Amino acid sequence: MPEPTIKAVKEPQKAVSPDPAVAEPKPEEPKETPSAPTESSAADTSGTASDGVAPEGLPESHQPDTRQDLTGLFTERPQSGEVNVGENITFVARVCGESLLKKPTVKWFKGKWMDLASKSGKHLQLKEHYDRNTKVYTFEMHIIAAKANFAGAYRCEVSSRDKFDSCNFDLAVHEARTTDGFDIRTAFRHAGEDSGELDFSALLKKSTEPEVDVWEILQKSSPSEYEKIAFQYGITDLRGIFIFILTTAILRKLDPAYQVEKGHKIKLQIEVANPDAEVKWLKHGQEIHLTGRYIFESVGNKRFLTINNCTLADDAAYTCMIGEEKTVTELFVKEPPVLIVRNLEDQMVMKGERVEFECEVSEEGAQVKWEKDGVELTRDESFKYRFKKDGCKHVLIINDVTKEDCGHYRVKTNGGQSLAELMVQEKQLEVYQSIADLTVKAKYQAVFKCEVSDEKVKGIWYKNKVEHMCYIHLDCMGRTAECTILVVAGNKLRLDVPITGDPAPTVVWTKGEKVLTDSDGRVHVESTKGHCIFTIEGAERQDEGVYSVIVRNPAGEDTADINVKVVDVPDPPEAPRILSVGEDSCIVQWDPPLFDGGQPVIGYVLERKKKKSYRWMRLNFDPYKETTYETKRMIEGVAYEMRVYAVNAIGMSRPSAASQPFVPVAPTSEPTGLCVDDISDTTISLKWRAPERIGSAELEGYGVEYCKEGSDEWIPAFKGLTDRTSVIIRDLPTGEKMQFRVRAYNMAGPSPPATLQQAVTIREIMQRPKIWVPRNLRQTLIKKVGETINLVIPFQGKPRPQVNWTKTDEPLDPKQVSIRNSNTDTILFIRRSERKDSGKYDVQVQIENVEDRASVNIQIVDLPGPPQNLKAIDVWGFNVALEWKPPKDNGNCDITGYTIQKADKKTMEWYIVFEQYRRTNCVVSDLIMGNEYVFRVYAMNMVGLSPEPCLSKDSAYIQKTGIVYKPPSYKERDFSEVPKFTHPLMSRSVIAGYNATLSCSVRGIPKPKITWYKNKMDITNEAKYRMFSNQGVLTLEIRKPCPFDGGVYMCKAINSSGEDVVECKLEVRRKYMPLTQELLRDLLNS
Secondary structure (H helix, E strand, O other): OOOOOOEEOOOOOOOOOOOOOOOOOOOOOOOOOOOOHHHOOOEEOOOOOOOOOOOOOOOHHHOOOOOOOOOOOEEEOOOOEEEEOOOOEEEEEEEEOOOOOOOOEEEEEEOOOEEHHHHOOOOEEEEEEEEOOOOEEEEEEEEOOOOHHHOEEEEEEEEEOOEEEEEEEEEEEEOOOOOOOOOHHHHOEEOOOOOOOEEOHHHOOOOOOOOEEHHHHHHHOOHHHHHHHHHHOOOOOHHHHHHHHHHOOEEEOOOOEEEEEOOOEEEEEEEEOOOOOOOEEEEOOEEOOOOOOEEEEEEOOEEEEEEOOOOHHHOOEEEEEEOOEEEEEEEEEEOOOOOEEEOOOOEEEEOOOOEEEEEEEOOOOOOOEEEEOOEEOOOOOOOOEEEEEEOOEEEEEEOOOOHHHOEEEEEEEOOEEEEEEEEEEOOOOOEEEOOOOOOOOOOOOOOOOOEEOOOOOOOOOEEOOEEOOOOOOOOEEEEEEOOEEEEEOOOOEEEEEEOOOOOOOEEEEEEOOEEEOHHHOOEEEEEEOOEEEEEEOOOOHHHOEEEEEEEEEOOEEEEEEEEEEEEOOOOOOOOOEEEEEOOOOEEEEOOOOOOOOOOOEEEEEEEEEEOOOOOOEEOOOOOEOOOEEEEOOOOOOOOEEEEEEEEEOOOEOOOOOOOOOEOOOOOOOOOEEEEEEEEOOOOEEEEEEOOOOOOOOOOOEEEEEEEEOOOOOOEEOOOOOEOOOEEEEOOOOOOOEEEEEEEEEEOOEEOOOEEOOOOEEOOOOOEEEEEOOOHHHOOOEEEEOOOOEEEEEEEEEEOOOEEEEEEOOEEOOOOOOEEEEOOOEEEEEEOOOOHHHOEEEEEEEEEOOEEEEEEEEEEEEOOOOOOEEEEEEEEEOOEEEEEEEOOOOOOOOOOOEEEEEEEEOOOOOEEEEEEEEOOOEEEEOOOOOOOEEEEEEEEEOOOOEOOOOEEOOOOEEOOOOOOOOOOOOOOOOOOOEEEEEEEOOOOEEEEOOOOEEEEEEEEEEOOOEEEEEEOOEEOOOOOOEEEEEEOOEEEEEEOOOOHHHOEEEEEEEEEOOEEEEEEEEEEEEOOOOOOOHHHHHHHHHO
């Protein structure tokens, strides 16, 4: 029974529907416009009106609607508007299609259910278009010549697969007022130009008195005063009021739907007729009991249900019952979008290493999806991919990477995504420092040392080509000459000099004129019997030079010189320079380091990173010998930085300073449609269209150049660039043939040029070429086969233009078509037309590069062929049903009808049954009993009847009535049906040791064969599982499962018509779960 609404005012005015809930409609809503039923939600998402109390100054039914949409598909919502009668108004909605897999569906409604798609016409137009650059769908609703009854609440709904969004807005239509007084004639206006009804509503004066809620007055009054109140407010149906009061328990019901954000609270409200009535609140049919999250309130005739801290579990259907009467609503809980706070980083690793991609999201416990090159990654049996969660951090771990793991990895949430690239290179071992020859005295330690590129490599030492197990350390690299010793910076320099003399000599070490002693800190001098050892700890670059050792005793002195060369890693190169950039690449150049470390530079190692990132990615592992490098596989439109290392035999230098940030961009494609717009003796006007592909960089402008024919010297037409797509070039030499080209410029440089097809002579065209197509040739010219075609096409142009005829972009056959041209017209002549002459003929008149085109369509028609396959499909009584097919050849025009004739087989005299008959079947009646008839059919088009008829293959005999009974035949129906699961398997989590069941239901004819799988392995014959099937309900029982029984279970149904598959995940938990803080919090909340 629909709920009645009673509103009354003392003066006639428009009634306003009551708001049945504590609502929060949208801001700036016109007071005279009733809110849409969906806007009367009692959602309290912001917490500013948690008790359902309206703010001051606004009635309860006109409070701002702070509810949020369910998915947020709208980027721009329709806004409420006002319009005067007879004026136009447009409502616009925009949806971003970047994250949508298909085009969204949009519906416009007026009120609650009226779909406006069926109302499109003179006063309402719905339009839509798609911008490929911004990937935004725009939907528009145009209201033309608005009427007073167009006012009200409107709703726009958008949906795309599992996403949905809606928006409410209002339209207020105001009457046009005049200041000279009221004109009675304007009241008798027509409601529309096409309708003949008169609208007398202008004669009704608007009342400014506020409306009165009669129900509130009746509820507060005694039954003895009902008649007085009804008479006062003009209500005549007293019996209906009494019946409604006595039979209706719920005066104001719940709205059809509410929505609230996760974590916020919402209040549902109804109004009952009896203030003492008890109500029950149910969720999914189960009664709700009073808890900390569910609060019941009773204030007079109003009943409230408040849900605090809404979760996704509260997304359900709610019912309020009083006795047998109930009201139902649905609550939608919106989960806020999960944003990616820290993006993934590009990585370059060696084969066999472990890779971790890490990102950070805005909410703990959020669900993310990992993809590689657009394919979703899942946990497999080989444990190749592992997924780890740590609060807001999500990590993808890839063990033992191979070359096949290269690609783009993406992490997705419902609020964003992040992309990173993984590059894997083969390990190539490189020896940075090789072992050197060494001469030591017997019984002294010999230390050899070498340095390689991989610290994990195991070295094997050989002596005389035989494996020798030892531990070797070398202070110096070796000797390069008899008196020169090389030492690596940072290593220990040790010089062991044998000395002899009697008495024992004194030893003095010098470098230049400076005497070296132990007081120098890093220098140690040690003398033993027969030896003097000179040591410098941590050799540095300034330690390089010639060292002299002097030994003295009373018998004399001796001196020896040793040249020490300190080698080091080279200095870092200067900051690299970016020479050029491409769509996904750039060319970088740098200068060699100022100091090579005493050893020649053998190459360079380059790294790059995104400007906003902190992780540098190495581009090469083998030293690159040149000082110019092209790096590729970058993302267009993203800013990058580069740096360089220098490598010599000692090692790798510190990194250079980072280059200036650069953005990989590609030049645009060439401009399109370059043509001559106008020309004079010294000027030419060119125009063109923008390039088809612009790229991520903005278009800076266009450059125009010209040169003389036969020359390669291109001259700019003007300084700088122009933003326009047309230009006038002045001061050109008269009579010269010139060539022109246009190029588009962006950050990456100029595009390929767009050039005119031929050179242009700079001279004024006295009269531009123009074709004047006669009126009779502006539509298709129809001629019969054999008729003569003579087309005269006048044109203008000075000097005399060149005329060119083509048919479907191909030249005409001079044997079939004759062309004659004069100064003012061109004639196309066909002496005897044929069917092949049909088609589109194009004529072009051209003076230099200025041209005009026109088209003429010619259709050559002929007699049609005969119909096909004429047969009598049924004979009954004095009637015969005939059927045939249209002719294969329709004569190049539409078939206008058929002529059906009959003949008695005895006389074979033909009589016409139907003429100009348009169908391909008919019933011939009034035939003579006992005769046998044959039939024939002619096809007809605009030329005439087909030359040959189509004869019926079999004759039709008219039997005498009542002799033979022909029972009706019935076509056997095919009841076969493809298997289809009507109820899917549901993923479950069970406890180990207790029997678990998985159930689903299937239908199909014939009865399908059922097979169960676990992790794609057939388990039909496994003793651990039992399968049941009862009336299409399938059950799999797992006896006392253990954690190893967890996995993906699949049920497949197959019959002769096809197959269907359904699957689910089963998680087997241990019997006793450790009590964690999260588990304790869930137990307390429940």
